[in-house]
Amino acid sequence: MGLKFERNPAPVWFRPLIPLLAIVLTFAITTTLVLLVNANPLQAYYYFLVEPLSSRVSVIEVLVKSTPLLLTGAAVTFAFVGGFWNIGAEGQLLAGATAATAIGLQMDGVSPLIALPLMIIGGFAAGMAWVLIPALMRVKLAIDEVVTTLLLNSVALLGVSALLNGPWRDPVSQWPQSPEIAASAMFPKLIPRSRLHLGFILAIIIIVIMWFVLSRTAFGLRMRAVGMSPHAARFAGIKVEQTLLISALVSGGIAGLAGVSEVAGIHFHLIDAISGGNGYTGIIVATLGGLNPWGAGLAALFIGVIDTGSQSVSRALGVPVYLGDVILATLLLVTLAMLLLQRYRIRWVRQP
Amino acid sequence: MNDLLSTTFLVGLIAATLRVATPLVFGTVGEVITERAGILNLGIEGIMFLGAFVGFAAAAKAEAAGMAGYLWIGLGAATVSGLLMALLMGLLTVTLGLNQHVSGLGITLLATALSLFGFRLVFGESSVLPSIDPFPQLTPFGDAPVIGPIFTQYLLTFVAFLVVVPVGWWLLYRTNFGLNLRSVGENPEAADAAGINVFRTRYLALAIGAALMASGGAFLSLASLGAFSPGIIAGRGWVCIALVIFARWDPVRGMLGALLFGGVFALQLRLQTLGFALPYEVLLALPYLVTIAALAIAGRNVAYPGAYLKPYRRE
Numbered sequence: 001m002g003l004k005f006e007r008n009p010a011p012v013w014f015r016p017l018i019p020l021l022a023i024v025l026t027f028a029i030t031t032t033l034v035l036l037v038n039a040n041p042l043q044a045y046y047y048f049l050v051e052p053l054s055s056r057v058s059v060i061e062v063l064v065k066s067t068p069l070l071l072t073g074a075a076v077t078f079a080f081v082g083g084f085w086n087i088g089a090e091g092q093l094l095a096g097a098t099a100a101t102a103i104g105l106q107m108d109g110v111s112p113l114i115a116l117p118l119m120i121i122g123g124f125a126a127g128m129a130w131v132l133i134p135a136l137m138r139v140k141l142a143i144d145e146v147v148t149t150l151l152l153n154s155v156a157l158l159g160v161s162a163l164l165n166g167p168w169r170d171p172v173s174q175w176p177q178s179p180e181i182a183a184s185a186m187f188p189k190l191i192p193r194s195r196l197h198l199g200f201i202l203a204i205i206i207i208v209i210m211w212f213v214l215s216r217t218a219f220g221l222r223m224r225a226v227g228m229s230p231h232a233a234r235f236a237g238i239k240v241e242q243t244l245l246i247s248a249l250v251s252g253g254i255a256g257l258a259g260v261s262e263v264a265g266i267h268f269h270l271i272d273a274i275s276g277g278n279g280y281t282g283i284i285v286a287t288l289g290g291l292n293p294w295g296a297g298l299a300a301l302f303i304g305v306i307d308t309g310s311q312s313v314s315r316a317l318g319v320p321v322y323l324g325d326v327i328l329a330t331l332l333l334v335t336l337a338m339l340l341l342q343r344y345r346i347r348w349v350r351q352p
Numbered sequence: 353m354n355d356l357l358s359t360t361f362l363v364g365l366i367a368a369t370l371r372v373a374t375p376l377v378f379g380t381v382g383e384v385i386t387e388r389a390g391i392l393n394l395g396i397e398g399i400m401f402l403g404a405f406v407g408f409a410a411a412a413k414a415e416a417a418g419m420a421g422y423l424w425i426g427l428g429a430a431t432v433s434g435l436l437m438a439l440l441m442g443l444l445t446v447t448l449g450l451n452q453h454v455s456g457l458g459i460t461l462l463a464t465a466l467s468l469f470g471f472r473l474v475f476g477e478s479s480v481l482p483s484i485d486p487f488p489q490l491t492p493f494g495d496a497p498v499i500g501p502i503f504t505q506y507l508l509t510f511v512a513f514l515v516v517v518p519v520g521w522w523l524l525y526r527t528n529f530g531l532n533l534r535s536v537g538e539n540p541e542a543a544d545a546a547g548i549n550v551f552r553t554r555y556l557a558l559a560i561g562a563a564l565m566a567s568g569g570a571f572l573s574l575a576s577l578g579a580f581s582p583g584i585i586a587g588r589g590w591v592c593i594a595l596v597i598f599a600r601w602d603p604v605r606g607m608l609g610a611l612l613f614g615g616v617f618a619l620q621l622r623l624q625t626l627g628f629a630l631p632y633e634v635l636l637a638l639p640y641l642v643t644i645a646a647l648a649i650a651g652r653n654v655a656y657p658g659a660y661l662k663p664y665r666r667e
Contacts, residue, residue, distance in 0.1 A: 133648075141652055147597060147647075150590065320468070333462065
């Protein structure tokens with residue numbers, strides 16, 4: 001007995017339905033947990049999915065929550081499409097946040113027209129630098145990048161912690177947080193008296209550029225070829241190493257921007273919880289988005305809704321706020337499994 | 353300086369090293385067994401966390417109900433939670449043949465979220481952390497100088513070094529099952545042709561590995577802390593992932609790596625309490641940096657298991 005996989009690509013109209021089916025299935029599975037706390041599942045889903053979109057304030061909050069996810073999701077999508085398994089968006093985000101803080105602390109009296117581009121370039125460069133070693137090891141030595149990028153996440157977190165407990169420790173409160181960055185280095189607000197900031201626009205621009213590069217340029221075509229099959233790409237005369245290296249570095253840079261955006265747009269100083277796992281959630285965004293830039297954008301917004309919703313469901317029904325995290329993790333695994341349907345027809349057979 | 357060279361300091365350091373290394377030994381041997389079958393289980397961080405939580409929650413409930421063997425009930429429950437995660441990981445990566453690293457990370461995210469959810473569910477939002485009466489330390493050498501205090505350790509520490517490591521080594525290199533497991537990890541097509549059940553072997557490797565990882569997590573909540581907190585694992589699973597490579601996929605070298613890291617960790621704690629101002633984070637980053645450097649130096653000669661990260665499908 002066993003499962004048999006028959007190569008049989010799903011019809012085109014079915015593919016966009018896969019993430020939707022995955023969402024439905026995920027909610028069906030996680031209903032058990034809602035029942036465990038004696039809450040009404042329909043009410044819970046109302047607070048999860050409708051409440052966050054029902055007022056202007058909460059919609060803005062959804063966009064705020066989505067901002068770093070748009071960037072980390074874009075970063076992971078770009079790397080995965082190019083065949084570089086970057087698990088290190090978390091570390092690259094922290095590198096970008098650290099660079100942004102370092103630059104932002106020096107920007108007193110500098111015009112925002114200079115300070116903001118410097119923050120963005122510096123964060124992008126720091127993210128690139130953080131992925132450089134795993135990328136070179138993959139390209140030059142054929143060493144798998146999954147573990148190296150993953151381990152550098154822990155190193156980045158320790159690095160941030162060393163800075164916050166050392167040179168950057170707040171001199172007044174003695175808390176492990178950096179002093180505040182200069183006002184000129186803070187991202188302007190898009191809507192007065194809200195938390196929505198320039199980072200959101202930055203993320204949308206990145207997604208649009210990424211869509212253009214991946215689907216409208218020769219480089220994007222080469223990248224996708226390398227991602228599908230490095231051997232075939234090499235045979236077709238593509239410089240596989242160079243292409244992989246660029247995919248990896250750009251991905252690291254975009255993840256670095258997520259760190260810039262959180263420092264310059266939300267927190268204004270570095271704390272060790274600056275990421276809150278957004279680097280890892282980027283992998284969920286990319287998977288749910290089917291490794292497509294628009295898909296990643298929608299997925300990031302959807303996850304922003306769930307994130308916001310988990311707080312309202314917790315307030316209203318007393319369901320632990322971590323239900324949101326359970327749903328997201330389940331969604332990742334369910335989507336991953338359902339994506340098989342894109343390429344295979346799966347049959348249950350009695351005799352393997 | 354005299355402080356550092358005194359016998360008391362060294363004895364305390366060695367004893368602490370063994371304690372710190374214990375969960376790492378469990379996790380590393382578990383991950384070695386899993387990876388030798390051709391599966392990278394990045395679920396380790398979450399499985400250790402789940403083991404710590406489930407072990408603690410079951411023990412706390414059993415203790416409250418007045419059961420004498422509550423700690424063993426906790427350890428058993430932790431093991432079962434590990435097995436369930438192994439089953440899920442097997443379903444994803446063995447049966448469905450999905451991407452191992454994304455599946456593994458998904459397991460870590462899921463197990464972590466489930467534990468935090470469960471913790472709120474079982475213990476509510478009280479500001480006082482619940483605690484239990486943990487495993488006592490054993491004193492096989494009584495008050496004897498030097499070896500007395502060094503071997504004043506929890507039972508699970510003895511189990512890690514005297515049972516898990518040797519049995520893990522024996523299982524991998526001296527049993528038919530170990531031979532099958534390694535051949536499934538090197539070349540599943542050939543193993544299948546030789547009549548080895550690739551799927552069953554990989555499921556078993558995942559199960560043994562995850563049971564060990566969960567026990568390693570439970571050691572922290574049931575023995576060394578007697579409590580559960582969100583920061584209880586704090587990247588220990590990722591340290592194990594590094595140690596497996598550092599140990600070149602061998603349980604005994606894995607134990608040595610765990611001792612080395614345990615020693616560094618225990619040393620930095622002691623230096624901090626003695627008032628040495630040092631960026632201890634640099635020391636804590638060592639296992640990761642050393643592993644990455646070791647990979648870079650070994651370069652193309654890194655002896656990954658042949659079928660590492662590759663799903664197996666019968667065509």
